Amino acid sequence: MYKKALKWINASPPRTLLLGFSFIIFLGAVLLRLPLSTVDREPLSFVDALFTATSATCVTGLVLFDTGSHFSTFGHWVILMLIQIGGIGFMTMATLFALILRRRISLKERLILQESLNQGSIEGLVRLVRKVILYALALETVGALLFSARFAIDMPLGQAIYHGVFHSISIFNNAGFDLSGDFSSFSSYSTDLFMNVVSMVLIILGGFGFIVLADLFDLRHKRKFSLHTKVVLTVSGALILIGTLIIFIFEFTNTKSIGGDNFGHKLLVALFQSVTTRSGGVTTVDISEFRQATQFFIIILMFIGASPGSTGGGIKTTTFAVLVGAVLAMIRGKEDVVLFRLRLAQERVYKAVTVTLFCIGIVMLGTMILATTEDASFLKILFEATSAFGTVGLSMGLTGDLTTAGKLTIIFLMFIGRLGPLTLTYALGPKAGRPLYRHAEGKIIIG
Amino acid sequence: MYKKALKWINASPPRTLLLGFSFIIFLGAVLLRLPLSTVDREPLSFVDALFTATSATCVTGLVLFDTGSHFSTFGHWVILMLIQIGGIGFMTMATLFALILRRRISLKERLILQESLNQGSIEGLVRLVRKVILYALALETVGALLFSARFAIDMPLGQAIYHGVFHSISIFNNAGFDLSGDFSSFSSYSTDLFMNVVSMVLIILGGFGFIVLADLFDLRHKRKFSLHTKVVLTVSGALILIGTLIIFIFEFTNTKSIGGDNFGHKLLVALFQSVTTRSGGVTTVDISEFRQATQFFIIILMFIGASPGSTGGGIKTTTFAVLVGAVLAMIRGKEDVVLFRLRLAQERVYKAVTVTLFCIGIVMLGTMILATTEDASFLKILFEATSAFGTVGLSMGLTGDLTTAGKLTIIFLMFIGRLGPLTLTYALGPKAGRPLYRHAEGKIIIG
Ligand SMILES: [K+]
Ligand SMILES: [K+]
Numbered sequence: 001m002y003k004k005a006l007k008w009i010n011a012s013p014p015r016t017l018l019l020g021f022s023f024i025i026f027l028g029a030v031l032l033r034l035p036l037s038t039v040d041r042e043p044l045s046f047v048d049a050l051f052t053a054t055s056a057t058c059v060t061g062l063v064l065f066d067t068g069s070h071f072s073t074f075g076h077w078v079i080l081m082l083i084q085i086g087g088i089g090f091m092t093m094a095t096l097f098a099l100i101l102r103r104r105i106s107l108k109e110r111l112i113l114q115e116s117l118n119q120g121s122i123e124g125l126v127r128l129v130r131k132v133i134l135y136a137l138a139l140e141t142v143g144a145l146l147f148s149a150r151f152a153i154d155m156p157l158g159q160a161i162y163h164g165v166f167h168s169i170s171i172f173n174n175a176g177f178d179l180s181g182d183f184s185s186f187s188s189y190s191t192d193l194f195m196n197v198v199s200m201v202l203i204i205l206g207g208f209g210f211i212v213l214a215d216l217f218d219l220r221h222k223r224k225f226s227l228h229t230k231v232v233l234t235v236s237g238a239l240i241l242i243g244t245l246i247i248f249i250f251e252f253t254n255t256k257s258i259g260g261d262n263f264g265h266k267l268l269v270a271l272f273q274s275v276t277t278r279s280g281g282v283t284t285v286d287i288s289e290f291r292q293a294t295q296f297f298i299i300i301l302m303f304i305g306a307s308p309g310s311t312g313g314g315i316k317t318t319t320f321a322v323l324v325g326a327v328l329a330m331i332r333g334k335e336d337v338v339l340f341r342l343r344l345a346q347e348r349v350y351k352a353v354t355v356t357l358f359c360i361g362i363v364m365l366g367t368m369i370l371a372t373t374e375d376a377s378f379l380k381i382l383f384e385a386t387s388a389f390g391t392v393g394l395s396m397g398l399t400g401d402l403t404t405a406g407k408l409t410i411i412f413l414m415f416i417g418r419l420g421p422l423t424l425t426y427a428l429g430p431k432a433g434r435p436l437y438r439h440a441e442g443k444i445i446i447g
Numbered sequence: 448m449y450k451k452a453l454k455w456i457n458a459s460p461p462r463t464l465l466l467g468f469s470f471i472i473f474l475g476a477v478l479l480r481l482p483l484s485t486v487d488r489e490p491l492s493f494v495d496a497l498f499t500a501t502s503a504t505c506v507t508g509l510v511l512f513d514t515g516s517h518f519s520t521f522g523h524w525v526i527l528m529l530i531q532i533g534g535i536g537f538m539t540m541a542t543l544f545a546l547i548l549r550r551r552i553s554l555k556e557r558l559i560l561q562e563s564l565n566q567g568s569i570e571g572l573v574r575l576v577r578k579v580i581l582y583a584l585a586l587e588t589v590g591a592l593l594f595s596a597r598f599a600i601d602m603p604l605g606q607a608i609y610h611g612v613f614h615s616i617s618i619f620n621n622a623g624f625d626l627s628g629d630f631s632s633f634s635s636y637s638t639d640l641f642m643n644v645v646s647m648v649l650i651i652l653g654g655f656g657f658i659v660l661a662d663l664f665d666l667r668h669k670r671k672f673s674l675h676t677k678v679v680l681t682v683s684g685a686l687i688l689i690g691t692l693i694i695f696i697f698e699f700t701n702t703k704s705i706g707g708d709n710f711g712h713k714l715l716v717a718l719f720q721s722v723t724t725r726s727g728g729v730t731t732v733d734i735s736e737f738r739q740a741t742q743f744f745i746i747i748l749m750f751i752g753a754s755p756g757s758t759g760g761g762i763k764t765t766t767f768a769v770l771v772g773a774v775l776a777m778i779r780g781k782e783d784v785v786l787f788r789l790r791l792a793q794e795r796v797y798k799a800v801t802v803t804l805f806c807i808g809i810v811m812l813g814t815m816i817l818a819t820t821e822d823a824s825f826l827k828i829l830f831e832a833t834s835a836f837g838t839v840g841l842s843m844g845l846t847g848d849l850t851t852a853g854k855l856t857i858i859f860l861m862f863i864g865r866l867g868p869l870t871l872t873y874a875l876g877p878k879a880g881r882p883l884y885r886h887a888e889g890k891i892i893i894g
Binding site for chain 1: 697739740743744747770773774777780793796797800801803804805807808811814815818819824825826829871874875
């Protein structure tokens with residue numbers, strides 16, 4: 001059975017992923033439509049159920065209804081299961097893909113991998129999947145304990161545990177759903193250092209991806225980090241730092257956001273908002289009150305997103321690193337893109353550039369459609385489209401006003417945003433065989 | 448002397464181009480600062496003079512002052528000379544670059560080129576430059592005659608010729624400057640079929656680039672168009688058609704733009720606006736009254752722009768064609784990007800994708816800066832930044848309100864928009880020698 005499943009996945013992994021996600025979303029939508037799922041026992045419209053199921057499975061966090069007050073406990077559990085399957089499931093699949101892709105590169109490399117890590121074999125893969133799930137559950141458990149302890153101060157223990165588990169799973173999976181009520185996200189905890197730190201650590205660890213987590217926590221085998229881990233850590237750190245600084249500076253005097261806070265609180269809010277753009281989706285302030293320049297900068301951060309094989313979205317930190325490396329190489333007049341003194345294969349640079357451009361194209365397309373269907377400022381629309389595509393879940397407030405066509409567009413953006421970059425990278429990988437017939441080469445002038 | 452000049456250009460053509468353009472712009476700014484240049488004899492501030500000189504030399508057409516009423520005849524001639532040098536000069540240089548780049552590719556190819564077309568030799572190059580200038584002047588002369596004839600109906604003959612010459616040069620060079628007065632551009636001719644057709648033909652021909660013009664008009668040698676010409680003609684045609692349709696449909700009921708016109712006039716205005724996004728910059732309606740969705744679509748069209756080695760800007764039609772080809776290849780699961788049954792070298796696809804991404808980065812950067820320095824809606828800012836970068840010259844009205852920092856940003860965008868794509872393509876070309884030391888190859892996961 002393992003063998004058969006592996007064979008099918010191996011035949012066309014992206015197909016497996018797309019079908020699997022579609023099935024789960026559809027199932028989720030059906031469950032969320034049950035009167036049982038809402039507090040008032042009024043069933044959602046199918047589009048709204050589909051929207052919510054997509055937002056949960058694609059761990060986005062854009063919501064049409066306040067999750068805490070609109071959905072029943074049953075509804076909450078459906079959403080939580082969708083988040084868990086969507087988040088950890090994707091993490092597992094993406095990690096497998098990376099290994100499958102790597103295996104396809106050369107026979108020699110494959111042999112090395114199989115011998116040293118035993119990851120090419122079926123047992124190796126099963127062990128890997130088990131390990132990914134183990135890591136995720138362990139971190140979620142720690143998060144749930146910490147959150148529950150904090151919530152127990154404000155509410156009865158049973159409810160505190162319920163909230164603790166929900167928020168830990170939601171936040172580790174970068175899902176952005178919350179039970180705070182009134183669409184308030186975590187704004188009542190904006191200056192609560194404990195809540196801030198626990199949430200940020202969960203968002204960041206969830207956004208690192210399994211390979212980096214294994215490199216961080218599984219130090220038995222090696223003392224040095226892999227290039228991948230080094231790049232993820234450096235870029236994530238740099239983005240969080242730059243994001244914090246920009247938000248802090250741009251909003252320093254904006255009394256509608258953090259202008260009235262003291263220095264430390266300003267810094268904390270800026271830091272949290274910078275971290276959450278990595279794909280978290282929970283927020284401690286109203287983003288719509290930020291200045292235009294800050295909002296545009298957040299759009300760029302959301303577009304970059306988290307790291308490969310993680311619970312987060314976007315074009316990924318590594319892709320961004322390659323782009324930066326390519327620009328640096330160009331400025332210096334060098335041919336090779338070098339990161340940490342290691343050269344990247346031209347083919348990988350091409351992939352990074354192509355994936356990025358494709359993603360920009362999708363966001364533009366979504367924005368274009370929303371610009372015709374929605375009646376809102378352009379920046380609000382661009383923000384919403386990027387947030388959906390990057391599966392971030394932050395909003396300047398458009399979600400609640402969406403038309404049906406707008407909802408369908410956002411559903412499409414969340415789905416393609418979650419699965420597109422990985423599928424595309426896979427599709428751009430080396431092909432199994434050369435085509436029998438190739439056209440003659442032609443030349444045109446570029447630029 | 449020819450030999451020496453050629454050697455210097457060959458050593459680093461982009462340097463020659465950048466220095467040459469900088470020098471001309473600076474000279475232009477100095478001349479435009481003379482009291483002699485304005486009607487009221489009040490000298491411009493240096494930033495304003497630099498802005499105007501850059502806009503003219505980079506054939507953009509964004510204007511701080513109404514060209515017709517603010518500048519004296521002397522001022523007009525300075526602007527016209529800057530347009531002519533900037534437009535035709537760039538056209539010539541870009542054509543030379545394409546040949547130099549082609550020559551660098553392989554010794555074999557170089558020999559073929561030198562033998563068959565004799566373009567590698569100094570005499571060949573001189574002949575080529577002469578031919579480019581000849582073509583441009585011939586088309587400008589025809590345009591001037593037609594315009595003068597039309598203007599003669601409305602004004603005295605002397606003035607009609609003056610206006611005819613100015614507008615023909617401005618429009619063929621896709622410069623977008625006009626003498627209509629009151630920032631009105633060509634809006635008083637919005638339904639004048641003759642003016643529309645002459646202007647559109649000049650914009651389109653100027654935007655084709657020399658290689659295509661030679662292919663079109665110089666049919667002695669061959670009967671079949673080159674791949675380059677086929678791609679330029681097809682993409683330009685498709686973009687004009689799609690642009691016309693989108694503008695026509697989106698604005699059909701918008702009474703602030705064309706909603707009140709009859710069917711034919713609606714179509715004519717839509718067509719003209721679509722053509723002018725190719726980089727023309729003159730307009731027959733107030734773009735700021737368009738709907739958001741239309742404005743965003745125009746931004747995309749302006750970003751694509753005209754064809755290589757032309758008087759127009761943007762990432763170029765051929766670059767766009769390669770992107771479309773790459774997407775199609777990906778969807779079909781093919782490795783080769785094929786246009787007109789000819790395969791493109793992987794290296795050229797990489798170039799197209801990289802140039803595009805770089806250009807998006809520059810526009811984003813410019814937008815980001817303007818979002819902090821200017822107090823205007825985000826779409827207005829994005830429109831202005833893209834228009835400057837694509838050297839289009841259309842505006843939703845921000846130009847007149849720019850702060851000094853904003854003016855400097857737009858100057859930077861116009862300059863890099865005009866010279867960036869070409870310089871970048873050149874920089875991405877095959878390097879003369881391999882580096883002595885290369886780093887070991889590393890691997891990270893993308894997407
Ligand atoms: K999220
Ligand atoms: K122009």
